[in-house]
Amino acid sequence: MKEYKLVFTGTTGAGKTTAINAISEVPAVKTDVANTDSTLNKEFTTVGLDFGQINLANGDRVRLFGTPGQSRFDFMWKILTKDAFGLIILIDNSRPEPLADLAVYLEGFAQELRNTPCVIGVGRTEEHHTPSLDDFSTALESKGFTLPVIPVDVRLPKDVILLIELLMAQAEADMQEEFLSQ
Amino acid sequence: MRYLGCLGLIKPEVDLIRTILRTSSRLDKRWALAESGECDALLVYNAEKSVAPFTLKPTTQLIMIRRRGEKHDGHVFLKPFRADELIDTLIVIDTENYSAPVPAGTVNNQVSANLYRLKKWPPADILQQHKNYMLLAVYLSRGTKTLQDLMTLSGQGEALCNNFLKVLQERGLLQIEGGKGSPIVTSIERPARIQDEKKNFFSLLKAKLGLTKK
Structure with missing residues (x-):
């Protein structure tokens, strides 16, 4: 039996826990505690990590990890992302500086992004139109990244599955590149 | 031009679908409503046994109409209707039916x-x-x-x-x-x-x- 790892990261309140719950086949293990940060409009927040799982037909497992949102836990980001087959960055467009939030994660995962497929899912775009998805793409381009940026509602499994499908497409394209360069 | 037939729908629903086909920029007037005869896709409500007055081609796609929350598979259109869902379904049918299979080595x-x-x-x-x-x-x-x-x-x-x-x-x-x-x-x-x-x-x-x- 093999185990594969998929990592969800992003700001506090971006929906990492919800995204994992949307597709996990086992009750997600949470390490939420009461939120004491008065600037965050949520009752609980993730201070450790979230964990979920998808079981494959051959017995292999996909382990779904959600990183803690707060950047003071960024030492855990790299640990969790080691050997992951993909990284999903969730951005909450209702926060004051979503583009700055994205920059934090691009910097925090700069080394991993060199060879790990990554997609950006932007939430709450219907109520918060700016920055636009194109603004995110432009910000990525300015830092030398061409990564998928799509609107998501992480409560919907189909939206989370689309993020994973785009990750797999990146990996398949990378495999073709590797093959051609052999 | 692709043709969409409607079976078992009431007139206001058919009129709504006609309007969607005419006005959607995403469909770009590629689809029109068929009153009878051959169609490329057929919207079917309440599992009609006969498809008359329409005729099906081997490639005709049946789109079953279901209530939201009902179990379904294949192409479906959910009631209450949402224009974007119909448009998405027709674009998928377009892609499935009218994109040629991968002709390896045949590209110019x-x-x-x-x-x-x-x-x-x-x-x-x-x-x-x-x-x-x-x-x-x-x-x-x-x-x-x-x-x-x-x-x-x-x-x-x-x-x-x-x-x-x-x-x-x-x-x-x-x-x-x-x-x-x-x-x-x-x-x-x-x-x-x-x-x-x-x-x-x-x-x-x-x-x-x-x-x-x-």
Whole structure:
């Protein structure tokens, strides 16, 4: 039996826990505690990590990890992302500086992004139109990244599955590149 | 022009669908409502036993109408109706029926010699929330690709891939290199060489997530 790892990261309140719950086949293990940060409009927040799982037909497992949102836990980001087959960055467009939030994660995962497929899912775009998805793409381009940026509602499994499908497409394209360069 | 028939729907619903077909910029007037005869897709409500006055072609797609919350599979249209869902379904049918299968090695040599690379993720008005376009953009974002590469990776036909490249090019989102090109590997050779663990894993995960075509 093999185990594969998929990592969800992003700001506090971006929906990492919800995204994992949307597709996990086992009750997600949470390490939420009461939120004491008065600037965050949520009752609980993730201070450790979230964990979920998808079981494959051959017995292999996909382990779904959600990183803690707060950047003071960024030492855990790299640990969790080691050997992951993909990284999903969730951005909450209702926060004051979503583009700055994205920059934090691009910097925090700069080394991993060199060879790990990554997609950006932007939430709450219907109520918060700016920055636009194109603004995110432009910000990525300015830092030398061409990564998928799509609107998501992480409560919907189909939206989370689309993020994973785009990750797999990146990996398949990378495999073709590797093959051609052999 | 593609034709959509409606069976078992009341007149206001048919009128609504006619309006959607006429006004959707995403459908670009490719679909029209059929009153009778052959149609490319047929909306069916309440499991009619006869499809008269319509006739079905081998490629006609049946779109069953279901209430939201009911279990369903295949192409469905959910009540209460939402225009964007009908448009999405018709675009998927368009892609499935009218994109030729991957003709490995049949692409014009001059065109296939070009190498394309995405410079920036395309804006929403190009992708239109269309998954096939998103996947094409992903493939173009990971290294340079020929048209043939794109067709092989996506399983989409030459027309769809070429049109997408053209739109990206017009918007200045593509980096294009002519000349040598990468060695063209046909769709027959490639899977045999990339039968590795990761490929098998992706197949299993796609099946689990319901992403495998039935």
